[in-house]
Amino acid sequence: MTRVRFAPSPTGYLHVGGLRTALYNYLLARRHGGKFLLRVEDTDQSRLVPDAVQNILDNLRWANIFPDEGAGCHPEGDHGPYVQSQRLPIYRKYADQLLESGQAYRCFASAEELAEMRQNHGGYDRRYRDYDVAEARRRAEAGEAHVIRMKVPLGESVDFEDLVRGQVRFDSAQVDDQVILKSDGFPTYHLAAVVDDHEMEISHVIRGEEWLTSTPKHLLLYRFFGWTPPRFAHLSLVVNLSGKKLSKRDGDVSVNEYREQGYLPAGLLNFLALLGWSNGDNREVWSLEEMEKVFALERVHPSPAVFDFDKLRHINQQHLFAMADEAIADLLPEWFRKAALAVPERAFLVRVVGLMKQRCTLLPDFVAGARYFYADPESYDEATAKKRWKPESAELVREFAAQLEDLPEWRSAELEAALRKFCEDKGQPAAALIHPVRLGISGVGGGPGLFEMLEVLGREICVRRLRKAAEVLR
């Protein structure tokens, strides 16, 4: 049974890199008919961000990445609790077990001592490793603050087969006697993750590359406990143009921000998946469901990937194109509310979407970028007016508006025929009226086909706008 987990720490909002990790885990579970769990790793009490858990849950839900088991699920599942701060006795028990078997020891080094060691010989010098056990126990029982460290066997090689990188080997002498239980009684990540992954029967640990060098510690812990370790897959980092781990300085990094800009979850996910994964068939546009059928860790690339905003936009646009007009229209009401505009009637909106679809990449483009469908223009684009509005335009537009009032059939074909006939009678090229009409109707120089636009807008609005334009523009 494939059982994977996404185990974020609630020290901040969901990051795009985190979403990618969650996605790969989710895809592997789906591909193999396994389970995807969500576990909250809140063992650092000092860095908790109050609404981080909620944010992570919300954004995963927005992205349609639903955990099968764990925090936020109803019911949570049989391996809970799934929040580490609620599992303290469990970690304590295992830490004690290691203490008794001599694979861990108490350490009384103070923060000052530690700082001094770091300065002088680059790290903890294992000074309490062989400290008298009985004496250590006595001090501990007397209430003296201490931590529990793992006793790393020296001179061994710890190696494993990473599913995306192949064989990786470490010398155990390079591994320090990592703290597994802190003086506040909380476990560190290393103990907590190993214990939980074992108890929750995790089969594959898929996480960021920043964890690669602590994997030998984890492997050693599995060995201490006599447990079979899961398979590991370390994903490359998502980086900026300078090759550094993506950070706030590089622009938008939290999933919230993409959501607020109006990206489609499917588009973001598709783009993120492509940052390191490819199916090997030159295909780039994938729905979540499609990826679930073919995803394989063997096809994940180990080198870091630069987050390319242009490519993201392109992928998002592809997803938009693939959607039915009705489905897009259903997503729009919240964007009208955000723009403080009344939500148009659905049938009208569907038609607008049909006309605007290939001109939009993000959801709000259907609102702010198509404003003239919902409100009369308040101004006219200057460059366009300069180029397209001639001295005779006002008169032509005024006369044409009058003619439109009596047009028998308000449909694009009839509108076009009427306009062309009108121009012919005036001895003018059609463009001499087409451009001024577009400007007068929309206030801008670009947009969908003019006659379709007029049809959708309706007679009353068009006539009104044309008269206004003929009035204002000279």
Add this chain to the structure above:
RNA sequence: GGCCCGGUGGUCUAGUGGUCAGGACGUCUGCCUUUCACGCAGAAGAUCACGGGUUCGAACCCCGUCCGGGUCACCA
């Protein structure tokens, strides 16, 4: 600095010994059109990090070097 990982056009990638190194984004040029966009056609852009080997033949295998990143916390 030690250890670990990585290195194919600006970017994401295909490629695992044998066609002019393929695709996509972006850029540029045309075409289409009433405009913008879409679409279509085309172009520029890669010493496959570098140097040695192995081989008839290497982006692919081996060694070395360089560069980049990660990690060296009572943070995850």
